Each structure stands twice: as structure tokens, then as C-alpha cells.
Amino acid sequence: xxxxxxxxxxxxxxYDRQLARLAAxxxxxxxxxxxxPSPLPGIKPGLANIVTLIALYQLGWRAAVWVxxxxxxxxxxxxxxxxxxxFWLSLTGGASSVxxxxxxxxxxxxxxxxxxxxxxxxxxxxxxxxxLARLWLIPHDGVWQLLPPLMLSSLLASxxxxxxxxxxxxxxPPCQAKPLPSx
Amino acid sequence: MRLxxxxxxxxxxxxxxxxxxxxxxxxxxxxxxRASHVLLYQNGQLVQRWPLRLDSRFTLHxxxxxxxxxxxxxxxxxxxxxxxxxxxxxxxxxxxxGSTALCLPNRTAITLEGDSGxxxxxx
Numbered sequence: 001x002x003x004x005x006x007x008x009x010x011x012x013x014x015y016d017r018q019l020a021r022l023a024a025x026x027x028x029x030x031x032x033x034x035x036x037p038s039p040l041p042g043i044k045p046g047l048a049n050i051v052t053l054i055a056l057y058q059l060g061w062r063a064a065v066w067v068x069x070x071x072x073x074x075x076x077x078x079x080x081x082x083x084x085x086x087f088w089l090s091l092t093g094g095a096s097s098v099x100x101x102x103x104x105x106x107x108x109x110x111x112x113x114x115x116x117x118x119x120x121x122x123x124x125x126x127x128x129x130x131x132l133a134r135l136w137l138i139p140h141d142g143v144w145q146l147l148p149p150l151m152l153s154s155l156l157a158s159x160x161x162x163x164x165x166x167x168x169x170x171x172x173p174p175c176q177a178k179p180l181p182s183x
Numbered sequence: 184m185r186l187x188x189x190x191x192x193x194x195x196x197x198x199x200x201x202x203x204x205x206x207x208x209x210x211x212x213x214x215x216x217r218a219s220h221v222l223l224y225q226n227g228q229l230v231q232r233w234p235l236r237l238d239s240r241f242t243l244h245x246x247x248x249x250x251x252x253x254x255x256x257x258x259x260x261x262x263x264x265x266x267x268x269x270x271x272x273x274x275x276x277x278x279x280x281g282s283t284a285l286c287l288p289n290r291t292a293i294t295l296e297g298d299s300g301x302x303x304x305x306x
Contacts, residue, residue: 145211148212152204152208162193
């Protein structure tokens with residue numbers, strides 16, 4: 001077996017392991033969700049976002065970005081949708097929601113819980129996707145007609161994921177890995 | 184981090200988002216303004232912009248033949264078209280701004296153009 005010219009081996013820390021575990025759970029949820037039939041393209045529960053939120057709480061914002069992006073790329077590979085418009089839509093949605101989470105986690109924790117973070121991230125997800133769709137995929141103002149039903153479904157889904165996240169965070173044992181400071 | 188289930192800010196954000204959701208239904212679907220003009224397209228080019236309050240009939244020329252557009256009582260429709268599946272004819276009367284009937288095989292289309300629903304704006 002060829003060896004690297006440096007002898008230092010890369011040791012995954014418990015942080016890395018926890019991150020990879022969360023990304024794998026998110027991937028499994030994404031794949032499960034792809035099997036659920038949906039009345040309208042674009043309407044789905046977004047269960048994998050629970051994992052992003054848990055990563056945000058247990059490991060910090062950087063880990064949430066990693067978990068989200070790893071899951072999206074891996075789900076693209078496994079569903080065969082890598083680099084298709086659907087993949088770019090989901091990447092844009094994921095990127096906007098983690099950016100929103102980066103802002104939202106500065107909200108005072110005394111008044112805002114994971115539910116707020118989930119709802120704000122869900123709205124950012126929808127806004128990013130609709131903007132991409134308007135600018136690139138369907139450059140016509142008719143796209144905005146999709147906003148009301150998508151917003152309703154996104155709001156309901158993000159409330160559901162937020163409540164589930166709250167419930168899960170109550171029951172999960174506190175994580176061993178040290179969270180990195182969120183920016 | 185201690186997690187009480189719901190906090191005041193959550194309810195605030197939920198209320199705001201629910202309100203904007205209802206607002207989007209109201210402004211984008213229900214109260215979307217009135218269509219004022221119909222735009223007639225032939226081979227991708229705009230050939231005519233006609234006010235909906237004036238009843239009229241137009242013919243557009245496409246590779247398959249003539250597309251007949253009818254404007255009556257503030258609405259517009261494709262009255263006849265040679266396209267094989269007749270999708271644009273079956274769409275019937277168009278009312279709202281932004282609604283479109285496309286006769287793709289004959290390369291003709293009509294689109295309604297809206298105004299904001301205000302007669303005038305004064306400051």
C-alpha cells in the first residue's frame with residue numbers, strides 16, 4: 001500500500017464523528033422523504049432539517065453548514081439528481097437556510113427557541129428557491145403565483161420540524177463533542 | 184441550554200409569518216388586480232397590444248394556419264386554432280392579469296397584462 005510522505009495519520013475527533021453521524025441521519029431522512037408522494041412538486045415535510053437544527057444546537061453553526069451541505073450533495077448522488085435543476089434548487093434552499101440560521105442563532109435565547117429558528121430557516125429556504133427559480137429556471141413573473149401555497153406548506157412543515165427538534169433536544173443526551181464557537 | 188417548550192418570540196414569529204402567508208394568498212391570488220390589456224404574440228414577437236374594454240376579434244398567422252382571438256366583456260380567449268390538441272382553445276376565457284394561453288404548434292400566444300387595480304395614486 002502506498003503511504004503518504006508524511007506519517008501523520010488523520011485522526012477524526014469526536015466532533016467529526018458526531019458531524020458525520022448527523023449528516024448520515026439527514027441523508028437517510030432525505031432518501032425516505034423522496035419516496036413520499038407529494039401533491040405538488042416542492043411540497044415536502046423537510047424532515048432532514050431537524051438534523052441541521054440539532055447540529056446547530058449541539059455542535060454549532062459551522063457543523064450545521066457541513067451537515068446540511070453534505071446531506072444535499074450526498075442525496076443528489078444517491079437519488080441521481082446531482083447537478084440537475086432540482087439539485088441546484090435544493091442547494092440554494094439549504095444555503096439560504098443555513099445563512100438565515102447563522103443570523104437567527106444570535107436572537108436572544110430567552111425569547112426564541114428552536115421553533116423560531118426552524119420557521120425562519122424554512123422561510124429563507126423558500127425565498128432562496130423561489131428567487132433562483134425566478135432568475136434562472138422560469139424567468140417569468142408567474143412564478144410568484146406559486147408563493148401562497150408554498151409559503152403555507154413551508155410554514156406548516158417548519159413548525160412541525162421545529163416542534164420535533166424541541167422534543168428531540170429535550171430527550172437527547174448532551175453531546176460529548178465540544179461545540180465550536182459559532183461566528 | 185435550558186429548553187422550555189414555547190417562548191414568546193416563537194409566538195411572535197409564528198403570528199407574523201402566518202399573517203404574511205394570508206397576505207400572500209390575498210394579494211397574489213384573490214386581489215391580484217384587473218387585467219387591462221391583452222398582448223398578442225406571433226412567432227415569439229409581440230404583434231398587438233389591445234385594451235380589454237374594447238370588444239374585438241383578431242387573427243394571428245402561424246405555420247399551421249390562423250389562430251382566432253376573441254376579446255369580449257373584459258376577457259380574452261383563443262376562439263379557434265389549428266393546433267392538434269386544442270389546449271389553448273380549451274383554456275377558455277382568460278380573466279386575471281398574467282394568465283396566458285399558448286398555442287405552441289402554431290407559435291401563437293395571448294397574455295393578459297394587468298394594472299395594479301388602482302385608478303390613480305395620490306400623495
